[in-house]
Amino acid sequence: ITPASANLAVTELMYCPRPPGPSESPYATNDFEFIGLTNIGSESIDLSGVTIAGAVTFAFADATPAARYLGPGGRVVVVSNDAAFPVRYPSLPAVIAGRFTGNFDDASATVRVLDGTGAAIREFTYTKVEPWPVDAGGGGVSLVLNTAADLDHTLPEHWHASATVDGFPGADDHQPLPANPNGDDNGNGLSNFYEYATGGSSLPAFTMETYAPPVGAAETHAMFRFNRNLAARGCTFIAESCDNLTSWDSSGLVYVGTARRSDGTAVVTYRSAVPVSALPAKFFARLRVK
Numbered sequence: 001i002t003p004a005s006a007n008l009a010v011t012e013l014m015y016c017p018r019p020p021g022p023s024e025s026p027y028a029t030n031d032f033e034f035i036g037l038t039n040i041g042s043e044s045i046d047l048s049g050v051t052i053a054g055a056v057t058f059a060f061a062d063a064t065p066a067a068r069y070l071g072p073g074g075r076v077v078v079v080s081n082d083a084a085f086p087v088r089y090p091s092l093p094a095v096i097a098g099r100f101t102g103n104f105d106d107a108s109a110t111v112r113v114l115d116g117t118g119a120a121i122r123e124f125t126y127t128k129v130e131p132w133p134v135d136a137g138g139g140g141v142s143l144v145l146n147t148a149a150d151l152d153h154t155l156p157e158h159w160h161a162s163a164t165v166d167g168f169p170g171a172d173d174h175q176p177l178p179a180n181p182n183g184d185d186n187g188n189g190l191s192n193f194y195e196y197a198t199g200g201s202s203l204p205a206f207t208m209e210t211y212a213p214p215v216g217a218a219e220t221h222a223m224f225r226f227n228r229n230l231a232a233r234g235c236t237f238i239a240e241s242c243d244n245l246t247s248w249d250s251s252g253l254v255y256v257g258t259a260r261r262s263d264g265t266a267v268v269t270y271r272s273a274v275p276v277s278a279l280p281a282k283f284f285a286r287l288r289v290k
Helices: 192-198
Strands: 008-014 034-039 051-054 056-059 075-079 096-099 108-114 120-127 143-145 159-161 205-211 219-229 237-242 253-260 265-272 284-289
Touching: 008 108, 008 120, 056 096, 192 219, 192 284, 219 237, 219 253, 219 284, 237 253, 237 265
Parallel strands: 075 096
Antiparallel strands: 008 034, 008 143, 034 075, 051 056, 051 108, 108 120, 143 159, 205 219, 219 265, 237 284, 253 265
16 A cells, blocks of 8 residues: 555664774764655555655655565664675664665764655654754664654654664664553552553752853752663653642752763763753753653
8 A cells, every 4th residue: 555654653773973993994983874664554565665864865766666565563764884784783674775875974964764756655854962962972772762653753752762782773772662561560669650651760950069061160960860760662751840749840940960870770960951050049950751
């Protein structure tokens, strides 16, 4: 059947790959960019008339038949360099449609997937700043759609950074949701969903520390940190603050960074928007996960 938003999604985008290692010479960093598409429908689709436009361009009319016809759940990738790709990904089950022209910008770019008439099936513009997943903007971490479904690609909350460096082209990097998300199977007072989203039972930490901004003098700020499971499916983390335990909002905390760990989790850090000296007498922070 004809590709449309109901059956075709961009499910992974590697726009800022890591530099080549010693075994990946003579390729350049941009050679390892890729975009992945998935048939999210219940019937096979024919991509022959589909094109990719915007930052990069590609026509599926030039792809092999195996890459043009996708069964339900089928995945295909279009790459920057089809010789470099298997060097970095020698054993992944990715079907390569071909090589696109151009490159993705490391800061921001627009991606368009068009049907045979030129109408947009998908169109979105990513950036490497919040609210987009900032750790997808460096170090070889890809941008991954929260689930292979008809999600609005323009909304940053529908995307997350890949659980592993280099991404997982042609496959799903998510862990399955717990069967009983609202339950507390281990009886520790935390829901199964919270432990799934954060990768364990650790609670957020709230401390006072000296913070040195990129520009300006170092001052003492309130620092708020929480853990995140990088392979959790469709989780949104919202750090909020207030001075009365009632009027919670996100304006009082500023994102600082995400430190990825080797165990598949990361520590996310926020700071108070103003130094401690300018905070009200009472200042509270909380984490909402949904």
